[in-house]
Amino acid sequence: MHKYLSKRAKELIPYVPGEQPIGDNLIKLNTNENPYLPSPKAMDSMVNAVNRDLTKYPKPECSDLREAIANVENLPDISYVYTGNGSDEILAFCFQAFFDTDKDVLFPDITYSFYPVYCGLYGLKYKEIPLDKNLKIDFDDYKIENTGVIFPNPNAPTGEYKNLDAIEKFVSENLYKVVIVDEAYIEFGGKSAVCLIDKYPNLLVVRTLSKSHSLAGLRLGYAMGQPHLIDGIIRVKNSFNSYTCDTIAQAGATQSILDVKYKDETCKKIIKTRESTEKRLRKMGFNMPNSKTNFLFITHLQYDAKFIFDTLRENNILVRYFSKPERINQYLRMSIGTDEQMDIVIDILKDIVTKR
């Protein structure tokens, strides 16, 4: 490590995102991208945003976009909404805005692996709470001192979903610290906690346009909560970068959010494909937690996960394999593509599990 780095930077263990290979002959099911095009209205608005306004700084408040989100989500006004350069950036701001160094941040042991990285970046302590033996979050295990709690709902990479009653019960029990519900995958069959925001001053809900809105390339996420929480994120953002969302991204995201019908249709298609894929996989001896996401977290009773991963890769199919923690090293996370893509994948998996 080089002498010019700060002490903190030397100690960092950065996040490693899923591979982004170049080449079109690959079925890419490793980063939970959406196989369907973004809303045509969003596409048009981005093309139209390539104009003279690019010479000026973007709207620092992202007011049109926040207004669109407030409307679609039935929130009182834009003071309940924050938008940022991907939900990753928003989560980073939240860790700094709401969590202190004196107590642990709590999150599941098997979850989005960026959470411990943020803790490293800001010198926060954390405790990873083990999922139960069925790979589910048990909120009883979170009833300990903390400086805040974060979990995805549905959880990733398991796909497991907690219902609204369970979420509300937990948020009400951790009332003095912020609870962040990371709803990256909520549009694939779950019920959002947004309806609880009015009632709970400690609830923050974070979303992304990367999955449900087919806009992973645009880097746009948003957070919803009572205005004092949104203000906290804005304070950090304005101490970091005045303008985090560029003009074209604001335009595209606004129209994408407003085109609820298109988003609902594409999400429904993905849910249908997920359900049929799940059935076919179970018949082939695969097991998996119930998924309310655009991916399946699959394991096979006889075949080694790394072997299946490598064989798929040889056949130009990319899924995600996590060697750690050990408890999930026999699982693969496979994004849901189109029906045609899943047919190809299923055929190759059939070859794998019937050989030998």
Next chain:
Amino acid sequence: MHKYLSKRAKELIPYVPGEQPIGDNLIKLNTNENPYLPSPKAMDSMVNAVNRDLTKYPKPECSDLREAIANVENLPDISYVYTGNGSDEILAFCFQAFFDTDKDVLFPDITYSFYPVYCGLYGLKYKEIPLDKNLKIDFDDYKIENTGVIFPNPNAPTGEYKNLDAIEKFVSENLYKVVIVDEAYIEFGGKSAVCLIDKYPNLLVVRTLSKSHSLAGLRLGYAMGQPHLIDGIIRVKNSFNSYTCDTIAQAGATQSILDVKYKDETCKKIIKTRESTEKRLRKMGFNMPNSKTNFLFITHLQYDAKFIFDTLRENNILVRYFSKPERINQYLRMSIGTDEQMDIVIDILKDIVTKR
């Protein structure tokens, strides 16, 4: 301040950017934007980037864009280049990557007012080194213990430029700590320190496409330095947000960087307008430091700066007034627009300084 905020967040004093008013009948000379359109090649490439690739995450390494910058700047390869979501984001990463809490970060007392904000965000100590009586940086004053040094060249809001010999002498004298030269305005007549990178392992040069490339709306900045410094920034970035530059921004920025001829032409036009504006202002009793930027930092011997600011505002002309520090509260920072815009501004200023 709300109880849900972290201790750090409560203490933050965020940066306040220049006003971004809505409405077309305003001559906006308050945030040093470029009045000329971005490169037509950049515009085309952004329109073309609105396609199916948006469903996928952007290239995390920004390799095409970094390659373009390395080529244009005569650097060996992309390991010498980092690109981020505006130079503000890059500067934030640098403060975290290179500066420690044990000693002071050094920067001028009159400079980009985001620097002390970054220190607040990361708990860094800093010392503001006063400009000399002519509002110039005196590097002799920086020969004290430090954890790193940052200054813009040319400086903002003064516009004053240090020549390459002075920069090299200072960088060579502070060899054990990183020196960041913030070259947001270098293309308006200065000579870049990039040619020194090969020689100095502690030199980092930061740029933006917001001013010289007319792309303030796109949020694209870049840093250049030896690979160990670039690695340091990447470590922090990968602990914060895997993808900070979206697909469309990468496409537009790449073509904008490669269109050197167009950039040179627009910058030359601005320099010419700056020089003629300066002459006319001096005739009217205004004084100002020499500028190698796209703005002038003007003061009038008889007329109060705040009065001039307000009168310009009433006439739909927006410039920047800094009430603090006191030493510059009789100055206005005025961006250079088109010749036509400057004609209108000069006419109104004439009215102001001949009235009484």
